[in-house]
Amino acid sequence: MSDQLNDSFEFPIVAENPGESVTVLGPYALPVTATAQGSSKLEMMVVNESKIQTSSIQATAIIDIEIDDGLEKIYADIEERLPQLMKAIKREREKLRNTIKELDARRKMKKAQMLDNDALKARVAAKEDRIKALESELKKLLQDVDQLQKELCEATEAQDANIEGQCITLKQCMEVPDEHEHLFLKNLSSDTFESLIAPLLERKAVKCLSVCSTYLKQDCVHYFSLLLANNLTLHCLWLTHETIDDEGVKILAHSLKNNKTLMFLSLDFNYSITAKSCQSLADLLCANRTLHSLSLSHTTINIFGARILVRSLEFNDILKWLVLDEQHRVSFPGVSSLCLFKDINPQSF
Structure with a gap:
């Protein structure tokens, strides 16, 4: 079979x-x-069954070969592209890692900013409270100052003597009681002032002298300066309202270099005073050891003259106040109205 x-x-x-x-x-x-x-x-x-089987096996073998060739190509393509894919994956991982770091840094920065803002708000609130307290203290101090000024005016009212007029005589001047500490000379001629000033300064009770609207000629200023050079009683001197000019200031400043008693000098409202006399005033500040206050408001001193005066404070540890015009506020930032304090660093100008 x-x-x-x-x-x-x-x-x-x-x-x-x-x-x-x-x-x-x-x-x-x-x-x-x-x-x-x-x-x-x-x-x-x-x-014949064997022939059929052989044909089937051959067909299967051909298919297997084709499949193997296809797989080899796929494997080869994968092996070829795998390094590129790995590099791409590495780059993406690096980007992702950097992104995470950046987000973390931003989060920390935002947190730090929030903390800084909270600290800043706390400091601002503390300063505002301090300002309110200082304003309250300042208000109280101003009230106290007003009260003291009233009391001072009442206490000195009987001790002030006013001498005014072009026709005042020496006899009339001498009739002024000796106990007056404050003398006010106003609207006098230069000659009248020169004839009165010596006997008035001889009074030991006179502590303050105010000369207003009395233009002093150079000869009169020379004479007055000689009297001031050796005066041991006068503490305050006002020469205001067109009483002295640049030349007179130079003479006066030279005579006061060695003065031992004068503590306050006001040359306010003399528009004839300019930067020309500032060097003489600076020399006075460098030499004098008793003057505490120099007032030069309402003059024609410009910024160059103001700088000369401020720089002279480097050599003076006695002067507490230097008063200049409001126009110099911009040139000397941080200085309160009209006043330049002694603790200003002259090197900054």
Whole structure:
């Protein structure tokens, strides 16, 4: 039977007509074509099974080879692209790591800013409270100063002597009681002032002298300066309202260098005083050791003269107040109205 399977086999089949071709299932359920022979039996020739199997195996092998070639190409392509992919992945990871670091830094910075803002708000609030307290203290101090000024005016009112007029005589001047500490000379001629000043300064009770609207000629200033050089009683001197000019200031400043008692000097409202006399005043500040206050408001001193005066404070540790015009506020920032304090650093100008 095996021989029949290898080559051919025959089995009876009934056909309607001899020689008619019919299709039957052969071994292994393979369709084969047989030819009916005779009316009762057909002899069917079956295709060799081994050839069919060989063809199938060959086809399968070809498919496997093609699959292997395709896989090799895929593997080769993957191996070729893998380094690039790994680099790309590494770059993306680095970018992501940097982004995380940046976000973390921003978060910390924002937190620090919030803390700084809170601290700043606390400091501002503390300073505002301090300002309110200082304003309250200042208000109280101003009230106290006003009260003291009233008391001082009441206490000194009886001790002040006013001498005014072009026709005042020496006799009238001498009639002024000796106990007066404050003398006010106003609207006098230069000659009248020169005739009165010596006997007035001889009074030991006189502590303050105010000369107003009395223009002093150079000869008169020379004479007055000689009296001041050796005077041991006068503490305050006002020469105001067009009483002295640059030349007179130079003479006066030179005579006061060695004065031991004068503490206050006012040359206010003398518009004839300019920067020309500032160097003489600076020399006075460098030499004098008793003067506490020098007032030069409402003059024509410009910024150059003001700088000469301020720089002279470097050599003077006695002067407490240097009073200049409001126009110099911009040139000397941080200085309160009209006043330059002694603690200003002269090197900053």
